[in-house]
Amino acid sequence: MNKYLAIDIGASSGRHIVGWMECGQLKTEEVYRFPNGVQMLDGHLTWNLDGLLGHVKEGIRVAKERFDDIRSLSVDTWGVDYILLKGDEEVRPCYAYRDSRTEAVIPEVHAKMAFSELYRRTGIQFQPFNTIYQLYADKVAGRLEGVTDFLMMPEYLMYKLCGNKAHEYTNATTGGLVSAETGEFDGAIIRALGLPEALFHPLQRPGTVIGEYEGIRVVLCATHDTGSAVEGIPMESEQPYISSGTWSLLGVKTPKPITGTESRLANWSNEGGVGYNRYQKNIMGMWLINRLRDELCPAKPFPEIVHEAEQSRFDETVDANARDFLAPESMKAAFDAALRAKPQSIGDYFRCAYRSLALCYKNAVEELESNTGARYEAIYIVGGGAKNAFLNALTEKASGKKVIALPIEATAIGNLKVQIQAN
Numbered sequence: 086m087n088k089y090l091a092i093d094i095g096a097s098s099g100r101h102i103v104g105w106m107e108c109g110q111l112k113t114e115e116v117y118r119f120p121n122g123v124q125m126l127d128g129h130l131t132w133n134l135d136g137l138l139g140h141v142k143e144g145i146r147v148a149k150e151r152f153d154d155i156r157s158l159s160v161d162t163w164g165v166d167y168i169l170l171k172g173d174e175e176v177r178p179c180y181a182y183r184d185s186r187t188e189a190v191i192p193e194v195h196a197k198m199a200f201s202e203l204y205r206r207t208g209i210q211f212q213p214f215n216t217i218y219q220l221y222a223d224k225v226a227g228r229l230e231g232v233t234d235f236l237m238m239p240e241y242l243m244y245k246l247c248g249n250k251a252h253e254y255t256n257a258t259t260g261g262l263v264s265a266e267t268g269e270f271d272g273a274i275i276r277a278l279g280l281p282e283a284l285f286h287p288l289q290r291p292g293t294v295i296g297e298y299e300g301i302r303v304v305l306c307a308t309h310d311t312g313s314a315v316e317g318i319p320m321e322s323e324q325p326y327i328s329s330g331t332w333s334l335l336g337v338k339t340p341k342p343i344t345g346t347e348s349r350l351a352n353w354s355n356e357g358g359v360g361y362n363r364y365q366k367n368i369m370g371m372w373l374i375n376r377l378r379d380e381l382c383p384a385k386p387f388p389e390i391v392h393e394a395e396q397s398r399f400d401e402t403v404d405a406n407a408r409d410f411l412a413p414e415s416m417k418a419a420f421d422a423a424l425r426a427k428p429q430s431i432g433d434y435f436r437c438a439y440r441s442l443a444l445c446y447k448n449a450v451e452e453l454e455s456n457t458g459a460r461y462e463a464i465y466i467v468g469g470g471a472k473n474a475f476l477n478a479l480t481e482k483a484s485g486k487k488v489i490a491l492p493i494e495a496t497a498i499g500n501l502k503v504q505i506q507a508n
Contacts, residue, residue, distance in 0.1 A: 088105045092500075127178075132238075142246075156301070168238070194221050221280070233284075254357045258357035310330075317495035317501075333470065343362075364457070369442070394438075399432075420438070461486060472492045
């Protein structure tokens with residue numbers, strides 16, 4: 086019986102999950118899990134490439150010990166981040182998307198091509214960390230001199246396994262450089278910014294086999310983790326989804342991108358899916374919760390945190406998507422600065438954070454209905470946040486929609502689904 090290995094890496098942790106079909110149903114088993122996180126290096130937020138690759142290989146070793154018939158593997162990660170290469174040599178460090186290095190160059194990018202035109206061409210929402218701004222910052226810093234390739238994070242990890250360099254469609258769309266019309270890198274944008282055209286190759290779709298690692302086929306899944314997560318959601322009909330992790334990605338499948346003025350002004354994004362468009366919006370997500378926990382009560386289990394939030398009666402909320410919460414030195418201080426009344430307990434901070442997220446979800450669903458002209462009955466929630474009954478209840482109350490929480494490894498399931506269809 087063929088087995089398939091999904092390597093799903095998020096901004097705070099990674100996991101190796103083996104899947105196989107049994108009696109018409111997908112069965113899964115987690116075989117390896119490891120921590121991940123940004124590291125401060127010379128005043129910048131960076132990723133530990135060697136540590137990530139080491140965990141990827143160790144998890145494969147463990148999976149092969151447990152299962153001797155693994156047919157293929159694939160890697161998915163967060164979007165927008167990449168590794169520059171000079172031949173086979175990495176240009177280090179690998180900056181993390183929350184680093185502030187792009188802030189100085191954003192006005193220059195928009196002077197070369199207005200954001201309204203960038204949005205019309207790509208349909209990608211403005212985020213200061215989008216690949217387009219990161220690459221331009223690299224150009225200004227001279228880091229592109231002599232560079233032969235840039236690979237998005239999952240592409241890089243699979244290249245280190247199989248030796249082949251690939252550019253996968255769903256992850257490429259996250260960065261603001263792919264044409265919403267053609268589904269390929271937009272040459273007009275690349276030329277306007279003076280980026281080296283030789284770096285931008287044709288995009289390959291999920292399901293493409295790109296090589297082998299120790300006798301296991303290496304396959305491109307939807308390598309952007311949200312692309313895999315949406316593919317892994319078992320929906321009875323097309324309804325909005327929230328992929329709830331470090332970020333919350335709220336959106337809906339559409340046949341084609343929606344790039345009108347209303348979408349641009351409301352900062353909605355159009356990202357690649359497996360045969361469809363993902364019309365979605367980034368919401369700050371569990372980042373708020375995790376950072377508050379790290380600062381206020383790192384040893385406290387989440388069930389206790391949720392209980393204290395439920396007991397709190399603190400009624401103020403914040404704009405969870407405000408830039409002040411993107412990468413503050415102190416998340417507590419960021420909340421204190423945004424609130425009129427000072428929270429008096431740990432429960433107050435977390436109640437505020439959960440209610441603020443639910444309010445963001447409500448507002449996003451209302452925008453979604455306005456922009457698509459559709460009315461929805463339910464919201465499917467997957468990912469780590471799906472396990473939080475308190476947040477789910479707040480979301481259902483705020484939005485007026487039925488919340489269907491699926492505490493499943495949707496990203497790994499979507500990763501595995503593409504592999505199975507490719508074999």
